[in-house]
Amino acid sequence: MKRRKFIKLSAATGTAAGSGLGPLLMDLYAFQNSSKLSKVEAKFYKKYPDREIECVLCPRFCKLGDKERGYCGVRENIDGTYYTLVYGKACSIHVDPIEKKPLFHFLPGTPTLSIATAGCNVNCKFCQNWEISQVRPEQISHIDFPPDKVVKFAQKYSCPVIAYTYSEPVVFYEYMYDTSLNARKKGLKNVVITGGHINPEPLEELIQAVDAIKIDLKAFTQDFYTKYVRGELKPVLEAIKIIASSSIWLEIVYLVIPTLNDNPKELRDMCQWIANEIGPDVPLHFSRFHPHYLLKNFPSTPVSTLEEAADIAGKAGLNYVYIGNVPGHKAENTYCPKCKNIIIQRQGYIIAKLKIKNGRCTYCNNRIPGIWI
Amino acid sequence: MANSRVIIVRKKDISSPKGIPDLNCLVRMFKRGFSLLNGPGDYKKNLQILFKADDQIGIKINTLGGKNLSTRPEVPQALTSLLIKSGIPSKNIITWDRTNRELTTAGYRLNMNKKSIKIFGTDSRGLGYEQDLTSHLNIGSRFSSIQSRIVTASISLAIVKDHGLAGVTAGMKNYFGAIHNPNKYHDSNCNPYIAELFSTDSIWKKHRISILDALLIQYHRGPAYHSQWAAEYGALIFSLDPVAADFASWQIIEELRFAKGLPSLKEEGREPLYLKTAEKMKLGKASPADINIIREEI
Structure with a gap:
């Protein structure tokens, strides 16, 4: 393969050269770019x-x-x-650790075959993947990657989990749904990384086909959703409640943006809502914002702000609160709420220590909610 | 401040039963429209005021509506013939829209020959959308490289249609076809997005004139084509004021709706609010008292 073609495909698939995924890249290369959209x-x-x-x-x-x-x-x-127009038209394909999603209480250390198509149903001014989420499918490279091939690839590359992620899976619902059913038949699991801007009926049907959903709760005020997301808060909260009341696993991420959604009262209200409506055991991740897309004029979130947010969540009674995008921070680890020992030690996306057996803390036998190996 | 002028030139039965307009009549309509732009005058002189000989003139048409409801190919053809007569080299004129597929479906013959009048879409080889985002007010978009890099003087040669969200789509909203993500700007009656997009440098500093193809007007249930609500109106609308041109189009749509017993756009909750926003942003006039509408029949 010529170097130029190799680099071009790396960019198109989101696969970095030198990431050890050469065989995956070569396999994907065999598909070639597709200019046709689905119908x-x-x-x-x-x-x-x-x-x-x-x-x-x-x-x-x-x-x-x-x-x-x-x-x-x-x-x-x-x-x-x-x-x-995007059924089976993947624009990003990668093998990621599940911690990158992040899902911290779902098969820790598991590689996921992660896929996306173009498109999104909101327009967050801080989107980190706007090059694929805020475009039409004909404006970017994609390959034909139908559900059966996704599943075969996951098996071939030893990924027990398929993640629908990067852009907004709700907009490629049919592709995600069919792939999930296909994957389940082969014993694979499915996880969805979404903003949760979806109506109850399709969500309830999706829940029957997947195993975990991570929701990006962007803020706790409609004003923020109007100005910076172009969406609605209420349906997202409704989606969180529906998922929480189902049998699948739920985690929540909150990207903390300086001055925009880091008001302590707002954070307190949100944490109390989660504690009251969902319960204290849902993992909540406070992620660090870095300037991007249309919010390049904002600074990165101070670590102290994230720590303050985590403190508020702890005081609201939430048991599993994490700080993300701050490599090496102690709040990357999972602590047993009962004995306070580290039961999952993380170094970036690597699991350095796992002290959970049969869903219980190996130190004190406390039950730890999640889906464990 | 002087009122804005809008020239409406009509010709009855300009189109054949198959909807094809007479090219010679169109040329006469264009001559009349250009000659009245600044009060009675000479069309060539008025064109020479608008465009320099070394301008790269972009004629942004609207071909979203397929064969039935797009800027008809004869309209830019008549326009370019007069531009050439006024001294613009044919190689400096580009008729364009989003995609080659939409252009050909609407009846255009693509031409990328550098030495003659060009007709092509943003998706042509070597073009596409800018990599860099233009961030301006509520707009965050990548511009077609035709609009941002090639064109130095822009004509919005749109078609006049009722629009289910914006109320009206005409010369200003036509520039939604110059960005990569128009679907993101249809909230809240497309307001303030139409006005804010128009005020970006790539459009505001290049736009010279709105010329609206009102030969056939979709006055209800647009922007898709519905023959039962499309009227043969036989007009071209000219204005140096992009807001006033769209305002006049709105008034015509309301007249047609009234004549058919349909509720007004305001009554349907679709009043084109973007016009008032555009007026507040000083992009043009949107009040009847500030606009002189000159109606001509040929």
Whole structure:
């Protein structure tokens, strides 16, 4: 393979040269880039007269005439039928440790085959993946990677888990759903990394097909969601409640952005809401913001702000509070709430120590909630 | 401050039963429109005021509506013939839109020959969208390299349509086709996004004139084509004021809706709020008292 082609494909697949994933890269290379979009009928929409439709997948409820696309940019009304244009059209493929998602109480140390397509149903001004989330599928490279091939790749590269991530999986719902069912038949697990901007009905159906969902709760005020997310807070909270009341695993991430969503009262309100509505055992990750996309003029979050947030969460009664994007911080570890020992020691994405057996702390036998090996 | 002028030039039965407009009539309509831009005058002189001979003129058309409801190919064809007569070299004129597929579907023949009038989409080989984001007010977008790099003087040659969200789509919203993520700007009646996008340097500093293809107007249930709510109006609308041009289009849509017994856009909760926003941003006039509409029949 010529060097230029190799680098180009690395960029297209999100696979870094030198990451030890040469065989994966070579396999993906065999697929070649695809310029064609899919035309698979979408789930969750209503048909109206005169070729108009209403998408009911997410709380935007886009009402679209013929030839129009939804806010996500990846679903189009063609002659009165609504289609997903990204079914099996992966623009990013990578093997990540599950800690990178982050999911800390779900099969720690497990590699995940992580995939994404173009598109997103919100427009966060701090998006770290805007090059794929805020574009239309025809504007970036993608390959044909249908559900059965995703599953085969996961098996071939020893990934017991498939992660739907990077952009916003809700907008490639049909692809994610079919892949999940396929994966489950082969004994693999599925995890979803999402902003949670999804309506109850599709969420409840998705829950039947996947094993864990991580929600990015962007703030705890509608004002922030209006100004910086272009979305709604209420449906996200509703989604969190639905997931929490189901049998699948849930974790929450809160990206702390200086001056925008780091107000102690807001953090306190959020933590109390989580403790009251979801319970004290849901892991909550406070992640460090770095300047990106349309918020390049903001500084990175001071570590002290994250520590203050974690302190507020602890005082609200939450048992598993983490600080993310601060390598080496002690709040990367999992502590047993009862005996206070470190039961999972993390160094970046590496599991240095795991002291959980049969779902219990090996020091004091306290039950630790999660899905364990 | 002087009122803004909007020139509406109409020609009855300009289009054949198949909807194809007569090219010679279009040329006459353009001549009339350009000659009245600044009060009675000469069309060539007015064009020479608007464009320098070394300008790269971008004619941004709207071909989203397919064969039935796009800027008709004869319209930019008539326009370019007059631009050439006014001294613009043909190689300096580009008729463009988002994609080659949409252009060909709407009846355009692509041409990337550097020595003649060019017709192509942003997705043509070697073009595409800028890598860098333009961040301006609520806008965060990558511009078509045609608009940002090639074009020095821009004409919005849009079609006039009712729009389910914005109320009206005409000359200003046409520039949604110059960015990579227009789907992100349809909230809140597309307001303030239409005005804010228009005020970016890549558009505001280059836009010279709005010319609106109102030969066929979709006055209800747009922007998709519905024959039962499309009217043969037979007009071209000219204005140096982009806001006033869109305001006049809105008024025509309301007239057509009223004549058919349909509720006004305001009554349907779709009043084009972006016009007032644009006026507040001093992009043009959106009040009847500040706009002189000159109606001409040829």
